[in-house]
Amino acid sequence: MSRIIYLVSFLLLAVSSGVFAEPHADAALEATNKAVLHGKSGHVSLLVEYAQTALEQAKQGAAVAKDEAKIHMDAAVKSLDETIQHGKTGHVAIATKSAEAAVTHLQEGNK
Known part of the structure; x- marks a missing residue:
């Protein structure tokens, strides 16, 4: 019985681990879009601020993401x-072009 519980627990963990990246990727994408918007407006300090927020989220998403x-x-x-x-x-x-590239990767990584 305990083997079945361990097996089911392992399978649930394996299946759900890819799901954990999505909230981080969504948060990173939202912050990166704001960085792009501020970059296009010439607000460099806000661009950096939002990019730093996005970076924290993207790192967390990358830590649990798999494959492509x-x-x-x-x-x-x-x-x-x-x-x-x-x-x-x-x-x-x-900086804005780099943020736009990040948007593309975040969108592709969160499909």
């Missing part, structure tokens, strides 16, 4: 890192 979703979440993390670095140096246009 993991590839896209990792790419989104990289793009958000670039967004923050360019934003901190005042390169708003480049």
Whole structure:
């Protein structure tokens, strides 16, 4: 009986682990969209602020993502890192393009 319980528990965990990435990816996508909006408006400090929020969520999503979703979440993390670095140096246009790339990866990773 205990073997069945362990087996069922393991199967439920294995099936549900991919689901955990979605809330983080959704939160990261929302924050990244706000970063893009502020970047297009030239508000570099807000772009960086939202990109940092998105980065935290994207890292959490990447930690539990699998397969192709993991590839896209990792790419989104990289793009958000670039967004923050360019934003901190005042390169708003480049930071915005990096944030737009992150949006694409977050959308692809959350299908």
